[in-house]
Amino acid sequence: MALLLCLVCAGMAWDDGPPAAPAATPALDVVSAFEKVLTDVIARTEGSVVAIHRDKGENARETLAVRGRPRARTDAEARFAPIRPADDAAISFDFGSGVVIGDDGEILTAFHVVRGATRLVVRAVDRQEFEAEVIAADPRSDLAVIAPVAGPGLEKPRLKPIPLGDATTLRKGAFLVTLGNPFNAAMQDGRANASWGVLSNVARRVSYDPEVGSGRDRPPQLPHYPTLLQLDSKLNLGMSGGAVVNLKGELVGLTTTAASPAGYDAMAGYAFPIDHMGRRAVEALRQGKEVEYGLLGIRQTPGFTGNRREANRISEVSPNSPAALGDLLQGDAIVSINGVPVYDFSTLIVAVSAYAPGEKIRMKIIREGRELERTLVIAKFPVEGEIIATVRPPAWRGIRVDHRSLLIAPQLGLNPIEALPQGVVVREVEPGSPAEKAGLKPWQMIREVADRPVADPADFAKAVADRKGPVRLMTDRGPVTVAP
Template structure:
């Protein structure tokens, strides 16, 4: 046996050159890109930003304040880059007022002194000092900042400054090389490199920024610095990391430059940011839901609810519509829609391509300024049984319907083992429609379901905890 194995190895080695070109033995590993030219091209336009602010006695606020859009998130997921120490968060500071300092990065976008950075770098700062690569220092003016996107625009009184070249993150591909320039831990003009790990990454409580995820080493002090492609163009602003240790762990996130420049344009004009509001609650189109809508594959944002009085409702967008495209932006998944809506001027008419019961329809609407929507809760009334779902149902009164902003619906009062429980329904769910047929009474539930062939999936609209969703219901 050993001899047979040896012969096989010898035969393989002898036979190999007959079908594999000889040059394969001389192959060299693929060369890594040379970043030196990119660094030389951009480092002079990168700045160090230091801030000072007054800290009050007996405050529990850590040195680096968590941006509003990140509050409530697990502290191990997103740490503030400048002075935030979770171990000190609950420890009151004692003694007199003192001046606290923090450090971050930024980059020059115009030769007359406009500088882009993160909102959290300059938040609550009394003074902002910008130091250029030639060591000149300027006190910066805050033109404006946007906590929702974590973008801030500064201005220094200078001329003929070096500037970065703005690129297009839409053209960025997963796996592409990128580099970052910044001041981690105050170490000026530190360069790190890596690749794009993912695009369009949505983080909890932050639906307006489709982050670029990379494995570029980012640490406290890198915030606000540029993310640069191999063409030497800035395609993002380094903003966040995922960490359990307080330092880099291979997961960093950058704000796409298109999002940032949209904010910059508004800040330069008005000093504030106005966002468009469409007025829909959307959910992901799962494989089961795609089948129930007779779609070849999951795509788009499923409208679970069009809020009363919203631009969406006024334009005729309905619950059950699937948004495939918003203006020029193809909506591949539900998280693609909020950023597309958010960057659209409220004065511009928008074109929405939807799929409604198998037919593509174009709807035109004009967005309104973004408002906060309140969710509602439900109560109960006399119950009856649904034999098909095997649940006890209760009709809703007019007051409950008004609170939920729906014209009809029935509530699951009691669950039993059956089709409903196997489909993921729970006690307290409000059933609004089945296969787009309205449920105006408890009797309508079994009436609609009895017309559906066994084995067919149909969309069931459900309101749970005040939020509208669709569930694929497969008849047995």
């Protein structure tokens, strides 16, 4: 009604003839006010977006530009090394974007932007240039956090972090700003390009082409599920890892150009949302830790019911899994998890992935026409691909343990959930440690500590705490005694 009144007033003013001098109209005031909001948001946030250059070997299978790992300089790096901040002729043929999120210069980006890197060079605001290294990366979400390389003689870059927002509050039509490094433009001077538009859709599911934007890398796993924000602004090459910002100046998404949607608008852009799951992943990566995802231990076979309305129905429950221990049965239909509606197994996986292993979740199910509620303690999803975590849990006498559900990873071909009701898996054995001398091996199961059953890593940590002498462990290969 207010807008209609403005238009009527403008029409009446025009009928009376043009004014002698230019005068502001209510409609122009509204547009000018929105323009000011938009330009202010861009001015506050563009300094937090950086351009990233990657040096990578032709057949790189491992990321070497990682904190704590020795790196040898390649011929490609030697060619790029002489570039100085004032050298605007610098050219990068392997580039992406990043967003500063931490007070110590931590930069959030897409993992496929830095995967396989032997060296990372960052250009930031005010023509700052510095080398960076990966502190953590998660192949499932395709997220990574890098940080400036520190050392004698290296000046700490002046970087301003951007506050994190909440993508769950976004609705279709919300105005959003995207900032990034399209076509390597920001690698010259560190100034991000800006565009704006509206949120076209939430929780989109698109297919991925591993040859788009990231070479021939394996596509990420989780974005196959309906998690992506769909933007009406096109994201060009180099925009992966850029910022999606709301009008409050908060980061609500991270852009990705890895999506190659079949049957969708080819001009659309996509972004990983900073929602409950996104914030948890970003915080873990910022701390240099592995991102952990929940697992129920159920399956849904395509065509199990033949009814699309029953796509959330369980076709199989693994024995001794969290689902089995929580009294879920074949044929149960999952309605919600902690109040979040579940429509099919895609939304189920997204809902469960928002929680860490060991957390309790409340599930509403439909069984034989009755609505029931169940509480489960979830296990750990076995993520495939290169997991980078420079901050790891402390070792006990040379071993680090993890959830036994990791043994169901396809590359191992095992399924301990069906074999053992409890225990932890040995994830790592340090060379020369008491654990190695005792004969413990990676992927060996530990069921008991001094006759005390252990169910998960937290249980194991409590069981071994303050033990001074030799400790007897019951494993899947028999008893093992570990000396101090």
